[in-house]
Amino acid sequence: MNLLAVGINHRTAPLDVREKLWMSNDEIRKAVAALKGNPFSECFIVSTCNRTELYGTYDDKGNAGAPPDTNSLKDFLINLKARGDAVTREHLYTMSATGAVNHLFKVASGIDSMVIGDIQILGQIKDGFNIAYEEKATGNFLHRLLQSTYHVGKRTRTETTITEGAVSVSYAAVELAHRIFSDLSKKSALLIGAGETGELTAKHLVGRGIGNLFVANRTRSKAEELVAALGGKIVEFDALQQMLGQVDIVVSSITTQKFVLTRGDIQRAMKERSHKPLFIIDISVPRNVDPEVNKIENVFLHDMDGISSIIDQNMQKRKSEIPRVNEIILEELTEFYNWFNSLQVNPTIHDLRTHFEQVRHEEVEKHINRFSQEDRELVELVTKRIVNKLLHLPTTNLKNGSEESEEEKHKKLSIVRSLFGLHKERSKKE
Amino acid sequence: MxxxxxRSIRVVASLLFTLIIPQGLRKFNNCIEFxxxxxxxxxxxxxxxxxxxxxxxxxxxxxxxxxxxxxxxxxxxxxxxxxxxxxxxxxxxxxxxxxxxxxxxxxxxxxxxxxxxxxxxxxxxxxxxxxxxxxxxxxxxxxxxxxxxxxxxxxxxxxKPILRSNLLGFHVSSALLGLAAITISAVYAFLYLMLYHHIKSSSFGVIYTKLPNLEMLERMSILSIVIGFILFTIAIAVGLIWLPRAFENFSYFDPKLVGTAFIWAMYGVGLGAKKTIGWRGRKIMILSIIAFAVSFFSLTIVNVYFSGFHKFY
Structure with a gap:
């Protein structure tokens, strides 16, 4: 298998190096166009902030069958974007044949990601492949490889729980809200402070369809920006105590030395809201909300400690799913290999002969009783001869295709296979 | 034996026999029944x-x-x-x-x-x-x-012939369904308290991940109470119509009647308090469990240790 992969990821390089290699769609397009034809017959590039990877297949005929020089490929990637000496060849890894396929499957399943189970990567692989497709840099092989890759991605999502469970502060907070309330669209949330994590949490709450969002911030302009982006209403920072009676979720992320919400505040608010449950997430350090508040009935207060223990737990759970993902990868690898082998000349000839012999054998078996004992041997002989003669020319023609390109050979073989239904037979055998 | x-089944069966099954086979009727x-x-x-x-x-x-x-x-x-x-x-x-x-x-x-x-x-x-x-x-x-x-x-x-009455069937089945309803309510209340405690104390285990959310547990528990309360009300109403007629030694102060009235009142007051005072969450869930415990006590202990007309076994 003439597949080669060159890349960089969080295991081999720190972020400031990785981001130097990150390519925009246009840059990918240019790179793919440059690599197409020489040294690769088919290629595509995946680029995210955490990884940039180049996959390519090369022809047996060009370069006397030798693979392209990996060092020059590394240099190509380095020189394409990074000026200066921030990125070196040591930051990049290369893989070939099975290793490369296995790696691509791992990436697609999310077990190679920095955050295990990250679901965005599959979309980014699709994007990279589509660009290569538009540049006409993809052929039979990559199409089938990508098909298997998507399959791996899809199966890990449906058959394992590796993508489940929040692993970021904002998601974990929203998940917690879901353990308390059943329908967020009937609830309101108050965001105190317009910091990054608070904003993300508010964003996820809006994404889950929160009924109302109120934002209180000391600097009004920042609150206005947030409301413009997410929707919702602005509450004066000094008036936020009055809001506590009306909202069900409070997200607090403001930098302050003394508590923004005290036990007295919440007790008063609970009376006002006739003791409906109130969920408070305090995601700031130092804390904004008096920990004593958690002792009030029907009030659920969580700070960063609680949230990070959820995240740790979910991370652990995701990790425990890796063996199941590896099983899927192995299955898909086998499947892909079967396909790949089927495109080789000799297995195809073998399958073709087996198929004809099977048909011959069945027919002879069915009618053998009509012949006398002494004729039976003759029938075997004659039918075998007919089959051999019929297959002689197709066999030599298949074998003599060496001057055709890989692409044409694959096409021819797959036509033969589909004409005689050989694909089915292969899978039946397994 | x-x-x-x-009778209804017998009538249908014999009709079938006369209509469909030939004369000769009819003799088997008793035999088959046996x-x-x-x-x-x-x-x-x-x-x-x-x-x-x-x-x-x-x-x-x-x-x-x-x-x-x-x-x-x-x-x-x-x-x-x-x-x-x-x-x-x-x-x-x-x-x-x-x-x-x-x-x-x-x-x-x-x-x-x-x-x-x-x-x-x-x-x-x-x-x-x-x-x-x-x-x-x-x-x-x-x-x-x-x-x-x-x-x-x-x-x-x-x-006892008295236990073959139709009204009795109605009385008992509504009471029993009511019992099933408050049992389920107590289970959901119990699950609510478990989850409540787990969320409060930031322990995010199986209970946290697998149970329905608090709001849903509370809603289901209360819905079960309402259904149970209605069924009990029916059971008591039917009982009050039928019991005085059926029993000579009927008394309004029978231990079982008093117990039942108490339970009924307890659920009624609880539901009323929820409506008027706005009791919510933990409090009402604890109440549901206590009420169930008392009901269960009444069903078993009163039956075994107290005597009265409303006792058949």
């Missing part, structure tokens, strides 16, 4: 043993699905429950036909019905709501009730 089969009774008795005995086993396997599957995330258990749990329910239903019907009275004459017959009502009510909940994960906690009660029932149940052919 010729067994008495309800064998039929015997066969039914054997089947009933078998199911008596099988039901606790069936409930146990169902509870086991629900536990496996809840705690171990077993895929096989997730697939088999609901069919297992439905199968058990169908067999249980057939069992109760067969008992009614064979012994010629509904199975409400002894405490252990009643336990079997309670078990069936709890499991059936849960099946409805599972199909109607998203709370598919709570089966283990509820069905374990059905299993316990049925096990006690199977261990001690007797085959009574002769019962």
């Amino acid at each position: 010729v067994v008495a089969i309800p 064998n039929f009774g015997n066969l039914m008795k054997t089947v009933i005995d078998l199911i008596t043993i099988a039901l606790p086993v069936l409930y146990f396997s169902t509870v086991w599957a629900y536990a496996k699905a809840f705690f171990k995330d077993s895929i096989v258990a997730k697939r088999t749990k609901t069919p297992l429950l439905l199968g058990t329910l169908v067999i249980h239903m057939a069992y109760l019907l067969m008992r009614t036909i064979l012994f010629n009275h509904p199975p409400i004459t002894t405490m252990f017959e009643i336990m079997s019905i309670v078990s069936f009502s709890i499991a059936a009510a849960y099946a409805v909940i599972e199909f109607r709501t998203k709370a598919k994960n709570t089966g283990y906690f509820i069905l374990i009660l059905a299993f316990l009730f049925q096990t006690f029932s199977s261990l001690f149940i007797e085959d009574l052919f002769e019962v």
Whole structure:
């Protein structure tokens, strides 16, 4: 298998190096166009902030069958974007044949990601492949490889729980809200402070369809920006105590030395809201909300400690799913290999002969009783001869295709296979 | 042993015999009836043993699905429950036909019905709501009730004539369904308190991830109370109409009546307090559990240790 992969990821390089290699769609397009034809017959590039990877297949005929020089490929990637000496060849890894396929499957399943189970990567692989497709840099092989890759991605999502469970502060907070309330669209949330994590949490709450969002911030302009982006209403920072009676979720992320919400505040608010449950997430350090508040009935207060223990737990759970993902990868690898082998000349000839012999054998078996004992041997002989003669020319023609390109050979073989239904037979055998 | 089969079934059967089956075969009528009774008795005995086993396997599957995330258990749990329910239903019907009275004459017959009502009510909940994960906690009660029932149940052919009344059937079935409803309410209240505690103390284990959310648990618990309260009200109303007529030694101060009135009032006050004072969350859930405990006490202890006209076994 003439597949080669060159890349960089969080295991081999720190972020400031990785981001130097990150390519925009246009840059990918240019790179793919440059690599197409020489040294690769088919290629595509995946680029995210955490990884940039180049996959390519090369022809047996060009370069006397030798693979392209990996060092020059590394240099190509380095020189394409990074000026200066921030990125070196040591930051990049290369893989070939099975290793490369296995790696691509791992990436697609999310077990190679920095955050295990990250679901965005599959979309980014699709994007990279589509660009290569538009540049006409993809052929039979990559199409089938990508098909298997998507399959791996899809199966890990449906058959394992590796993508489940929040692993970021904002998601974990929203998940917690879901353990308390059943329908967020009937609830309101108050965001105190317009910091990054608070904003993300508010964003996820809006994404889950929160009924109302109120934002209180000391600097009004920042609150206005947030409301413009997410929707919702602005509450004066000094008036936020009055809001506590009306909202069900409070997200607090403001930098302050003394508590923004005290036990007295919440007790008063609970009376006002006739003791409906109130969920408070305090995601700031130092804390904004008096920990004593958690002792009030029907009030659920969580700070960063609680949230990070959820995240740790979910991370652990995701990790425990890796063996199941590896099983899927192995299955898909086998499947892909079967396909790949089927495109080789000799297995195809073998399958073709087996198929004809099977048909011959069945027919002879069915009618053998009509012949006398002494004729039976003759029938075997004659039918075998007919089959051999019929297959002689197709066999030599298949074998003599060496001057055709890989692409044409694959096409021819797959036509033969589909004409005689050989694909089915292969899978039946397994 | 010729067994008495309800008249309606006999009429239909003999009609069938006259219309469809030729004259000569009609002689077998009695014969068939005889064998039929015997066969039914054997089947009933078998199911008596099988039901606790069936409930146990169902509870086991629900536990496996809840705690171990077993895929096989997730697939088999609901069919297992439905199968058990169908067999249980057939069992109760067969008992009614064979012994010629509904199975409400002894405490252990009643336990079997309670078990069936709890499991059936849960099946409805599972199909109607998203709370598919709570089966283990509820069905374990059905299993316990049925096990006690199977261990001690007797085959009574002769019962007091008073226990064959139609009004009685209505009275008892609404009371028992009410009991099943408040049992389920107490289970959900218990689950609510567990989850409440887990969220409060930031322990995010199986309870945290698998149970329905707090709001849903509270809603289901309260809905069950409302249904239970309505059923109790019906049971008491029917009882008050029928009891004075049926019993000579009827007394309004019978321990069971007093107990029942107390329970009824307790649920009524609780529901009223929820409506008017706005009791919510933890408080009302604790109340539900206490009320259930008192009801259960009344059902068992009062039955065993106190005497009165409202006692049949």
